[in-house]
Every structure is written in C-alpha cells, then in structure tokens.
Amino acid sequence: MNKFYVTTAIDYVNATPHIGHAYEKIAADIVARYHRMKGADVFFLTGVDEHGSKVEKSAKDAGKEPKEFCDDMSSKFEAAWKKLNLSNDHFIRTTDDYHEASVQGIFKKLLDKGDIYKGTYEGLYCEGCEDFVRERDLDENGNCPNHMKPPRKLEENNYFFKLTEYKDKLRHWIDANPDCIKPEGRKKEILNQLNDPELGDFSVSRARHSLTWGVPVPGDTEQVIYVWIDALSNYITGIGYPHDMEKFKRYWPADLHLIGKDINKFHSIFWPALLMAAEIEPPRQVYAHGFITVNGKKLSKSLGNVIDPNALVDEYGADAVRYYLMAATPFDNDGDFSTEDFIKRVNAELANNLGNLLNRTLTLVDRNCDGIVPDQDPEHILRKQANEIHVVFDQHMEKLEFAKAIDALFALVDQANKYMNDEKPWTLFKEGKKKEGEEVLFTCMEVLRRTAMHIYPFTPALAQKIWYQLGNDDDIGVIGDRKDDDMFDMLKPGAKVRNTGPVFNRLELVEAAG
Numbered sequence: 001m002n003k004f005y006v007t008t009a010i011d012y013v014n015a016t017p018h019i020g021h022a023y024e025k026i027a028a029d030i031v032a033r034y035h036r037m038k039g040a041d042v043f044f045l046t047g048v049d050e051h052g053s054k055v056e057k058s059a060k061d062a063g064k065e066p067k068e069f070c071d072d073m074s075s076k077f078e079a080a081w082k083k084l085n086l087s088n089d090h091f092i093r094t095t096d097d098y099h100e101a102s103v104q105g106i107f108k109k110l111l112d113k114g115d116i117y118k119g120t121y122e123g124l125y126c127e128g129c130e131d132f133v134r135e136r137d138l139d140e141n142g143n144c145p146n147h148m149k150p151p152r153k154l155e156e157n158n159y160f161f162k163l164t165e166y167k168d169k170l171r172h173w174i175d176a177n178p179d180c181i182k183p184e185g186r187k188k189e190i191l192n193q194l195n196d197p198e199l200g201d202f203s204v205s206r207a208r209h210s211l212t213w214g215v216p217v218p219g220d221t222e223q224v225i226y227v228w229i230d231a232l233s234n235y236i237t238g239i240g241y242p243h244d245m246e247k248f249k250r251y252w253p254a255d256l257h258l259i260g261k262d263i264n265k266f267h268s269i270f271w272p273a274l275l276m277a278a279e280i281e282p283p284r285q286v287y288a289h290g291f292i293t294v295n296g297k298k299l300s301k302s303l304g305n306v307i308d309p310n311a312l313v314d315e316y317g318a319d320a321v322r323y324y325l326m327a328a329t330p331f332d333n334d335g336d337f338s339t340e341d342f343i344k345r346v347n348a349e350l351a352n353n354l355g356n357l358l359n360r361t362l363t364l365v366d367r368n369c370d371g372i373v374p375d376q377d378p379e380h381i382l383r384k385q386a387n388e389i390h391v392v393f394d395q396h397m398e399k400l401e402f403a404k405a406i407d408a409l410f411a412l413v414d415q416a417n418k419y420m421n422d423e424k425p426w427t428l429f430k431e432g433k434k435k436e437g438e439e440v441l442f443t444c445m446e447v448l449r450r451t452a453m454h455i456y457p458f459t460p461a462l463a464q465k466i467w468y469q470l471g472n473d474d475d476i477g478v479i480g481d482r483k484d485d486d487m488f489d490m491l492k493p494g495a496k497v498r499n500t501g502p503v504f505n506r507l508e509l510v511e512a513a514g
C-alpha cells in the first residue's frame with residue numbers, strides 16, 4: 001500500500017487562528033482525504049508552534065505564564081480545526097514532552113557531529129519573522145517589510161549551524177528532484193538565495209537572557225534552542241522520531257510539506273540541510289502557497305481585516321468555507337476573500353448547480369420510478385465526459401490546482417443540467433417513453449454519484465448527503481471509505497433513493513460573520 005504523509009506549518013499561538021491559517025489547513029485536509037480515497041496509508045499532521053519571543057511576549061501582555069497562555073491558545077486552534085472538519089491524525093504542540101526531548105536529541109546529534117558550533121552573532125532580529133534580517137531588506141523607514149516593525153539589534157554568543165557545508169548538497173538535491181520545491185517560481189527564489197554568498201551559517205540558539213521560553217540547549221543552561229529548529233522538527237517528532245521508529249519509517253519522508261510563501265527559506269533551505277546533517281532523508285516536496293488577502297490587502301490586526309474562521313463556520317457551515325477558499329483562489333498565488341463573492345459563488349455552485357440537479361433528478365425518480373434507481377445504463381456521451389473529467393480532475397489534484405479541479409467538476413455538473421433541460425425527462429414520461437426517461441435520470445444520477453466522490457475531499461458533509469440521497473446504504477459505508485476503484489459503475493439499480501430535501505441550503509449574508 002502506498003503511504004502519503006502530509007503536513008502543514010504549525011501556527012504561532014500568539015494570536016487566535018485567522019482565515020489564512022485555515023486556508024492552509026483545509027488544503028492539507030483535502031490532500032489527505034483525496035489520498036485516502038486513492039487507497040493510500042495517509043498520515044496528516046498539523047499543530048501549533050508555542051515557543052519563541054513572539055509567544056513569550058503575547059503571554060506577558062495577556063498577564064499569563066507562557067505555558068498557561070499556550071494551553072489556552074492551542075485549544076482554540078484545535079477547536080477551530082475540528083469545527084472545519086479537519087481529519088488530522090495528530091495535533092502536535094511544541095511544548096509536548098516527547099517533542100522537546102526529541103528536539104534536544106537532534107540538537108545534540110548535530111553538536112556531537114560538529115555541524116553545530118559556538119560563535120558570536122551580531123545582527124538585526126525581527127520578532128515577527130523570528131529571524132535575523134538584513135539591513136538592505138528593510139523598508140525606507142527601517143522596518144521589516146513583512147511585519148512593518150523595526151528589528152532590534154542583537155549581539156550574543158550563540159550556537160551556529162554550518163549551513164555553508166550543505167549549500168552544494170542542497171543544490172544537488174534540488175537538481176536531482178525537480179518537484180522538491182513547488183511552485184516553480186518558489187524554487188527559483190530558493191536557488192537565488194542559495195547562490196547569495198551572504199547566506200551563511202545561521203544561529204540556532206538564543207541566550208537565555210534574551211529568550212527564556214524555549215527548549216533548553218542540552219548541556220548548556222545559558223542557551224535556548226532557536227524556535228525554528230524546534231518548530232521544523234515537528235515534522236519528524238510528530239510521527240515518532242525517535243520514540244516510535246516503526247511509525248517514523250512508515251511515513252517518512254514527508255510527501256508534502258504545505259506552507260505559506262513567507263516561510264519558504266526555512267523549509268526549502270534550513271530544513272533539508274538540517275535533515276541532511278542528521279542523516280535523515282529530505283522531504284519529497286515543499287509547496288509554498290499564496291496568501292489570502294481582503295480587498296487586496298494583507299490580513300493584519302491594525303487594518304482590522306482579520307477574519308475569524310470560527311465565525312464564518314458558525315454562520316455558513318464548514319463545507320461552504322472549505323469550498324469557497326479552494327474554489328476561488330489559485331493555490332500557487334494570492335487570492336482575495338470577499339464575503340459577498342463567497343455567498344454568491346457557494347449559492348450558485350453548491351445550492352443551484354449541484355443541489356438543484358440532485359433535487360430535480362430525485363423528484364423525477366420519485367414521481368416516475370417509484371423512488372427506485374432505474375435499471376437503465378446507457379452509454380451516453382455524458383458518461384464519456386465524466387470519464388475524461390476523472391482524468392483531468394486527478395491531474396489538477398496531483399498538482400494542487402484545487403480551483404481548476406473544481407472548475408473541471410462543475411463543467412460536468414453544468415453539462416448534466418443542460419442535458420436534463422434538453423432531454424426533458426418529465427415530457428418523455430408523459431409521452432410514455434419510460435425507457436428514454438429512465439435513461440436520462442440514470443445518467444444524471446451517475447454524474448451526481450461521481451461528483452459526490454470527487455467533491456468529497458472539499459465538502460465531506462455535503463458529499464455524504466448526496467451519497468445517502470442517491471440510495472447508498474450502510475453496507476456501502478460512508479463516502480470517504482470509498483476507494484478510487486469504486487469510481488466506476490457503482491450506481492445500484494433497484495436501490496431506493498432518499499429525497500429528503502435540499503442537500504445544501506442557500507446562504508444569506510450575515511454582516512457580523514464576514
């Protein structure tokens with residue numbers, strides 16, 4: 001059996017989850033559900049990043065001890081992801097004991113090997129990035145362009161990682177594995193950075209006097225492990241490194257690290273280099289997605305445009321939010337969120353095009369076929385189109401072109417609606433052409449069945465409702481347990497359909513939620 005290991009970035013818990021965080025987690029869930037349906041042994045990991053100066057400061061501002069603050073914030077992330085119907089196999093917290101112990105073990109291994117050494121660092125540190133920044137990258141006001149805040153000067157004795165030893169190896173890894181960094185533009189960005197002579201060894205610890213909230217460096221009470229080393233390690237500690245090596249070997253290397261474009265360097269340079277140093281295979285693919293914006297602007301507290309995914313789900317439901325975020329934005333680029341467009345699109349596609357096709361079809365089956373799936377399976381052109389869509393859909397899904405996959409699927413739904421309008425099965429039945437009428441209904445039901453299977457990773461609850469209404473019984477199980485092999489010829493003549501009302505209720509705009 002194939003395995004598929006997919007991860008997300010782990011979010012800083014300095015603030016509550018926003019729609020950008022949700023976007024990435026939903027994408028990973030879609031990938032996980034898609035591969036489970038393909039029959040793979042999937043492991044889907046997500047979680048939270050709890051250490052570092054940013055979180056330490058937020059805890060202080062909230063008047064709480066860091067651990068207490070993290071407990072509270074982490075539970076908010078976990079609850080938000082449950083609400084969005086994420087099917088993660090584990091939720092990792094970087095304050096988990098097994099994780100901290102493993103991070104110390106990795107650090108010690110590299111220290112013993114000489115890949116980590118002691119030195120002095122002097123530079124500008126941006127708390128927002130949790131990274132050193134270069135003077136020439138600051139804006140005209142001396143601010144970090146990502147966080148619009150000035151970095152602070154830092155001079156410390158730190159431990160360093162010998163990145164310079166690994167630059168050639170990284171280039172070789174990228175050359176030998178053309179898909180290891182995606183999209184292509186992000187790969188170019190990494191190659192440029194690797195060719196920059198200024199990219200040298202980087203600091204992997206902080207002096208305890210400047211940061212206390214972190215994993216202690218083993219054997220040095222004065223130093224704390226740099227938050228990025230701690231955070232990146234989650235991808236291996238979360239599947240058992242080194243406490244459950246059987247599980248680790250089952251899933252590593254990661255098939256897909258899903259991350260945002262702002263943290264590509266950490267994942268496509270630092271992380272594979274650290275793994276090489278630790279003699280662990282690098283991941284198969286790092287995919288750096290675009291950002292969700294609102295009115296073309298970055299989500300930011302000061303602009304007051306941060307959208308809470310919980311409020312959206314409460315008002316409109318998880319399926320609608322999942323669907324819209326993936327359908328309306330190109331995954332490899334930035335995409336804008338607008339509540340008006342969200343409502344319009346979801347109503348048009350899920351309620352009208354898809355929901356109405358099901359409703360019309362089942363009403364006609366009730367009226368003309370005693371509510372029984374007819375025993376008519378014509379080799380209609382739509383079936384051929386559905387087969388083609390199956391291939392196109394898969395091609396897009398493999399490349400994480402979610403919006404294109406959805407477009408392909410809805411082209412088929414549109415075809416089925418048109419076919420129903422053209423063929424007018426209600427007239428065929430009236431004219432006594434029962435066989436012809438049944439053929440039209442069977443074909444539409446077949447399209448609906450396939451659509452339900454394809455759309456399942458995006459809108460699992462909606463897909464299950466369609467599945468159930470089409471007359472699938474418990475012996476067939478829930479739709480997510482279906483495997484890709486079942487994609488063909490599964491409609492069961494003789495099954496009783498369940499026309500129990502709209503599978504997707506039209507949304508009405510609620511001002512407060514958006």
Ligand code: ME8
Pocket residue numbers: 008009010011012013019020021023024049231232233234258259260261262263290291292293299
């Ligand atoms: O970077 N649209 O955490 P984070 C889409 N802890 N994605 C967005 C986004 C937006 N508007 N804003 C943020 C960190 N993200 C580290 C990661 S991983 C070992 C450590 C994405 O809370 C962002 O790009 O700042 C990242 O992938 C994730 O949300 C967490 O961001």
